[in-house]
Amino acid sequence: MNRPLTVGVIGLGSMGMGAARSLLAANIKTLGLDMSRDACAAFQAAGGQIADSPATMAGQVDILIVFVVNAAQVETVLFGDNGAAEALAAGAVVLQCATIPAAVSRDIAARLDNLQVMMIDGPVSGGAAKAAEGAMTVMASGPAAAFDRAAPALTAIAEKVHRLGDQVGVGSTVKTINQLLAGVHIAAAAEAMALGIRAGADAEQLFDVISGAAGASWMFNNRVPHILAGDYTPLSAVDIFIKDLGIVLETGKSLTFPLPLSAAAHQQFLAAGAAGLGREDDSAVIKVFQRLAGDDLPLPSERPESSE
Amino acid sequence: MNRPLTVGVIGLGSMGMGAARSLLAANIKTLGLDMSRDACAAFQAAGGQIADSPATMAGQVDILIVFVVNAAQVETVLFGDNGAAEALAAGAVVLQCATIPAAVSRDIAARLDNLQVMMIDGPVSGGAAKAAEGAMTVMASGPAAAFDRAAPALTAIAEKVHRLGDQVGVGSTVKTINQLLAGVHIAAAAEAMALGIRAGADAEQLFDVISGAAGASWMFNNRVPHILAGDYTPLSAVDIFIKDLGIVLETGKSLTFPLPLSAAAHQQFLAAGAAGLGREDDSAVIKVFQRLAGDDLPLPSERPESSE
Numbered sequence: 001m002n003r004p005l006t007v008g009v010i011g012l013g014s015m016g017m018g019a020a021r022s023l024l025a026a027n028i029k030t031l032g033l034d035m036s037r038d039a040c041a042a043f044q045a046a047g048g049q050i051a052d053s054p055a056t057m058a059g060q061v062d063i064l065i066v067f068v069v070n071a072a073q074v075e076t077v078l079f080g081d082n083g084a085a086e087a088l089a090a091g092a093v094v095l096q097c098a099t100i101p102a103a104v105s106r107d108i109a110a111r112l113d114n115l116q117v118m119m120i121d122g123p124v125s126g127g128a129a130k131a132a133e134g135a136m137t138v139m140a141s142g143p144a145a146a147f148d149r150a151a152p153a154l155t156a157i158a159e160k161v162h163r164l165g166d167q168v169g170v171g172s173t174v175k176t177i178n179q180l181l182a183g184v185h186i187a188a189a190a191e192a193m194a195l196g197i198r199a200g201a202d203a204e205q206l207f208d209v210i211s212g213a214a215g216a217s218w219m220f221n222n223r224v225p226h227i228l229a230g231d232y233t234p235l236s237a238v239d240i241f242i243k244d245l246g247i248v249l250e251t252g253k254s255l256t257f258p259l260p261l262s263a264a265a266h267q268q269f270l271a272a273g274a275a276g277l278g279r280e281d282d283s284a285v286i287k288v289f290q291r292l293a294g295d296d297l298p299l300p301s302e303r304p305e306s307s308e
Numbered sequence: 309m310n311r312p313l314t315v316g317v318i319g320l321g322s323m324g325m326g327a328a329r330s331l332l333a334a335n336i337k338t339l340g341l342d343m344s345r346d347a348c349a350a351f352q353a354a355g356g357q358i359a360d361s362p363a364t365m366a367g368q369v370d371i372l373i374v375f376v377v378n379a380a381q382v383e384t385v386l387f388g389d390n391g392a393a394e395a396l397a398a399g400a401v402v403l404q405c406a407t408i409p410a411a412v413s414r415d416i417a418a419r420l421d422n423l424q425v426m427m428i429d430g431p432v433s434g435g436a437a438k439a440a441e442g443a444m445t446v447m448a449s450g451p452a453a454a455f456d457r458a459a460p461a462l463t464a465i466a467e468k469v470h471r472l473g474d475q476v477g478v479g480s481t482v483k484t485i486n487q488l489l490a491g492v493h494i495a496a497a498a499e500a501m502a503l504g505i506r507a508g509a510d511a512e513q514l515f516d517v518i519s520g521a522a523g524a525s526w527m528f529n530n531r532v533p534h535i536l537a538g539d540y541t542p543l544s545a546v547d548i549f550i551k552d553l554g555i556v557l558e559t560g561k562s563l564t565f566p567l568p569l570s571a572a573a574h575q576q577f578l579a580a581g582a583a584g585l586g587r588e589d590d591s592a593v594i595k596v597f598q599r600l601a602g603d604d605l606p607l608p609s610e611r612p613e614s615s616e
Contacts, residue, residue: 025545028377031360070473094542097500102507108496115359125521125522137521139517142434143426161518162513162517164509164517165510165513166512166607168515169508170508170509170510172519173504173507173508173509174504174509174513174514174518176502176503176507177501177504177507177509177518177523178517178518178521178522178523179523180499180500180503180523181500181518181523181524181525181528182522182523184492184496184499184569185493185496185525187569188488188489188492188493188569189495191488191568191570192335192485192488192494192568193485194565195484195485195488195559195560195563195565195567196481196485198563198565199410199484199485199563200477200478200481200561201478201481201482201485202472202473202478205470205472205473205478205482206482206485208470208485209447209470209472209482209488210482210485210486213433213445213486213526214433214486214490214526214527214530215485215486215487215488215489215490215526215527216489216525217489217493217525217526217527217528218521218522218523218524218525219522219525220489220525222522242309245533248503251503251507252503255503255507256601257502257503257506257597257601258597258600259499259503260499260572260575260576261495261499261569261572261573262494262499263572264568264569264571264572265569266366266567267568268568268581272577287603289566291564292566293564293565297342
């Protein structure tokens with residue numbers, strides 16, 4: 001190649017911005033694009049360059065990383081008006097990082113293949129803090145040639161890349177299963193804490209005992225402190241699990257497979273959404289019980305501005 | 309006191325036997341009792357002494373540890389024919405270690421209080437291996453005087469004693485909440501692995517990725533290896549979670565509190581029981597999906613006796 005490797009990042013939310021900045025930090029030429037002008041300005045301030053459209057970006061990059069929120073947005077940025085797909089050079093790689101159904105991922109890969117564009121199905125996890133450090137986790141499947149080409153970009157953004165074989169779709173399946181468990185565990189943490197509080201147990205004691213016992217989960221240990229602090233600032237929102245457990249259930253339906261716990265958890269997140277809590281932290285799913293039964297949840301500890 | 313501290317253990321299953329042997333190892337005079345003659349013989353072989361009945365035992369001990377399976381058995385050994393309660397000396401302590409509803413625990417404590425007998429509500433966790441090492445975890449509440457008196461016995465059997473205040477019932481509530489999460493997490497692990505296998509993911513890869521990701525739980529990480537090995541030798545049986553999630557749901561009903569995830573998980577364990585799997589390891593709840601859909605689960609790895 002006569003020019004240095006160039007990477008494009010579409011979607012500069014907390015995860016995409018972390019990836020884009022990590023690419024810059026690795027001295028990789030990086031273009032960014034987001035519907036939000038603020039996000040674009042922030043990326044420019046960090047030394048990045050903003051493209052005019054997905055198609056314009058696609059003409060300039062070797063690797064296109066798609067960090068949008070859902071399958072509809074992936075479709076739009078790749079195949080909509082001024083979409084990227086047709087403008088990518090033969091041999092380019094699309095790294096698809098959104099949480100989407102595996103069937104959608106396979107369909108998109110097939111359409112890109114017709115354009116001689118390779119795809120890595122690579123949903124990510126790890127949260128905004130890890131993304132900012134270039135330390136996210138990628139659950140990735142796709143052809144070896146695509147991994148070879150995308151290696152510098154993957155190294156820049158990820159601490160761990162799980163290579164899940166050469167078939168697109170496996171990455172999305174593994175991420176879907178992870179989200180099944182994550183969503184069920186958050187809803188279970190809420191159900192458990194709400195019942196314990198209702199039964200008269202001390203919320204802090206419950207957490208102290210169970211976080212070190214066989215009832216622990218990554219989500220219980222991570223999210224219950226939000227409940228104890230009464231702080232529902234969204235690190236990951238209720239709406240995300242309405243969407244992700246929706247993908248889980250859609251996957252089950254497409255495979256004619258019953259998922260009773262996932263369905264019950266999805267209903268709890270929908271109940272939280274119905275109560276207007278969709279943009280609160282996902283731990284706010286416990287407020288469904290509070291709305292029903294009026295039980296007192298822990299309150300935010302006093303902060304300077306609220307003291308009298 | 310003119311004679312050395314004497315402790316009685318009723319129920320010499322894997323947990324009770326571990327406790328009784330740990331007491332002997334701490335040079336505490338210990339009597340044992342179990343309906344199983346084999347268990348009694350094993351305890352005698354370990355240097356223990358077997359009592360003739362709960363009442364006989366009760367007349368000789370300062371601390372009576374009840375390690376039976378359920379509330380009905382606790383009732384029988386304390387208040388049934390030749391029950392222990394009436395025969396205990398004033399000031400004796402009953403350490404109640406079974407997983408039972410908090411309301412039952414409070415009722416029993418009140419009846420013991422009428423006999424001037426103190427009670428510690430102290431359900432345990434940790435499994436047979438920890439019990440054998442004198443390293444179980446006790447989730448305990450009750451009067452300080454009872455803890456003072458029982459201290460040598462608690463030190464002998466437990467690595468960690470969570471002191472949950474002086475009100476009997478809190479120990480059982482915390483254990484109930486722990487079992488809610490443990491049961492939901494096992495059923496969720498089964499649902500997740502079954503869907504992943506159905507969707508074509510590799511079971512070992514799924515476990516490797518998720519056990520280190522946000523979808524992990526203590527139970528996922530502990531039980532899925534049983535599924536991967538195809539080994540359903542019961543370390544803890546399906547029947548235990550039919551019972552314990554039953555206590556969870558009974559607790560919810562008594563408090564008029566909805567528990568949709570616990571209810572869904574309980575139905576999965578009941579489905580496993582209906583399929584004749586009640587005595588298999590609790591991870592066998594995944595076989596509910598196999599019975600329905602015929603998907604292949606991992607098979608036991610070849611063992612010497614099965615190789616040809």
